[in-house]
Amino acid sequence: xxxxxxxxxxxxxxxxxxxxVQHSLPQIDTNLRIAGALGAxxxxxxxxxxxxxxxxxxxxxxxxxxxxxxxxxRIFLADANGTPRALLAGAGWxxxxxxxxxxxxxxxxxxHWPMGGATEPQRMEIRINDGGEWRWHRLRATPVRDPGGxxxxxxxxxxxxxxxKLASEHRDLVIEELRHRLKNLVTVIDALAKNSRRPKTVEPxxxxxLQRFLGRLHALGAAGDLVLAGNRISVEAGxxxxxxxxxxxSENAQRIYVAGxxxxxxxxxxxxxxxxxxxxxxxxxxxxxxxxxxxxxxxTWSVTPAGGAQNVMFEWKETGxxxxxxxAKPGFGTNVIKHVVVREKSGRVxxxxxxxxxTCRIAFLRDFTNGAGKSI
Numbered sequence: 163x164x165x166x167x168x169x170x171x172x173x174x175x176x177x178x179x180x181x182x183v184q185h186s187l188p189q190i191d192t193n194l195r196i197a198g199a200l201g202a203x204x205x206x207x208x209x210x211x212x213x214x215x216x217x218x219x220x221x222x223x224x225x226x227x228x229x230x231x232x233x234x235x236r237i238f239l240a241d242a243n244g245t246p247r248a249l250l251a252g253a254g255w256x257x258x259x260x261x262x263x264x265x266x267x268x269x270x271x272x273x274h275w276p277m278g279g280a281t282e283p284q285r286m287e288i289r290i291n292d293g294g295e296w297r298w299h300r301l302r303a304t305p306v307r308d309p310g311g312x313x314x315x316x317x318x319x320x321x322x323x324x325x326x327k328l329a330s331e332h333r334d335l336v337i338e339e340l341r342h343r344l345k346n347l348v349t350v351i352d353a354l355a356k357n358s359r360r361p362k363t364v365e366p367x368x369x370x371x372l373q374r375f376l377g378r379l380h381a382l383g384a385a386g387d388l389v390l391a392g393n394r395i396s397v398e399a400g401x402x403x404x405x406x407x408x409x410x411x412s413e414n415a416q417r418i419y420v421a422g423x424x425x426x427x428x429x430x431x432x433x434x435x436x437x438x439x440x441x442x443x444x445x446x447x448x449x450x451x452x453x454x455x456x457x458x459x460x461x462t463w464s465v466t467p468a469g470g471a472q473n474v475m476f477e478w479k480e481t482g483x484x485x486x487x488x489x490a491k492p493g494f495g496t497n498v499i500k501h502v503v504v505r506e507k508s509g510r511v512x513x514x515x516x517x518x519x520x521t522c523r524i525a526f527l528r529d530f531t532n533g534a535g536k537s538i
Contacts, residue, residue: 240316244303247315266291281305281313287323298327352376377409377440384408384436397432399425399463399476406436407461410443414452418443422463425474434502435476435524441495442478442522451483451519458482471507471527480519488515499524 240246246263264272268289284303289296300321308314355376359368384405403420411418427435439461443452451457463476480486489496496513499522503509506526514521 236320297324419460451480476524478522486515
């Protein structure tokens with residue numbers, strides 16, 4: 163407002179000076195001085211406005227940085243098609259012209275542009291030519307909508323993840339090598355065990371022992387492979403159960419039922435569960451429901467709220483087989499099963515022998531916020 167008034171006054175005085183040019187030189191000089199002062203005041207106002215704009219822009223940039231968690235992200239505005247228009251915060255990669263900004267993105271990653279037609283937030287990993295080398299960045303794009311709900315522009319953040327990406331690729335390579343070596347090791351042990359056995363006529367008990375040993379070995383191998391394949395220290399319950407039962411389901415697929423919600427378990431718990439399921443399936447095949455033509459097995463699990471925690475329950479149920487007989491004393495297989503949740507909160511294993519078939523329940527409590535089944 164002040165700048166506008168000053169400019170109008172300066173123009174009025176300038177015209178007044180032209181009107182009195184024939185009358186008095188001192189009068190003209192006074193008017194021109196006033197016009198000059200007002201002009202200087204106008205320039206000062208413009209500088210103050212510019213300074214205020216710069217301070218406001220920096221404050222806005224700091225707020226954007228705080229909104230991104232304090233990371234040194236590059237934040238810029240883009241039009242509705244994703245073409246960058248203005249860098250708001252950060253330093254480094256800056257689109258210089260509308261026509262050449264796309265050249266700074268790796269050819270294999272340009273498929274993500276243009277973003278015209280997209281209406282929801284976007285997240286992707288792209289390579290940008292930053293300082294003469296292709297560097298990986300994580301891009302997040304949030305749409306800015308007009309009053310009608312259409313995407314007017316995009317607020318985009320770029321975060322350099324190049325070192326993390328290279329480390330992740332190296333870790334994936336190492337994990338694949340470990341998986342390969344684990345499978346080779348299991349195969350070698352399997353071959354050594356089979357080739358070291360003596361004829362049944364000489365040592366009849368070796369064959370039974372060998373089958374049990376190799377079954378447990380492959381169950382452990384399956385659990386370990388799932389942990390490595392998931393690139394984490396947890397495994398999904400359904401995956402470990404199905405991998406363990408795969409050898410038994412080749413001829414009994416219609417007789418074994420497996421069901422339950424998605425459930426992440428720690429590596430230790432997942433490995434123990436795999437061994438327990440293997441022991442139960444082996445027993446069912448030899449003495450339980452799978453030894454009878456009409457016998458069936460179901461293995462299900464559930465997760466239910468229990469105060470500030472979750473109650474996890476696994477149940478193995480056999481039907482249609484011979485009436486089970488409780489053992490005179492717990493054997494190795496029973497001890498393996500009971501050891502599954504020994505380190506879990508309120509962990510318990512109940513094995514019952516009703517007339518219609520063996521039942522085994524494995525239960526424990528875990529924290530709501532822990533996605534891998536760690537006990538509280």
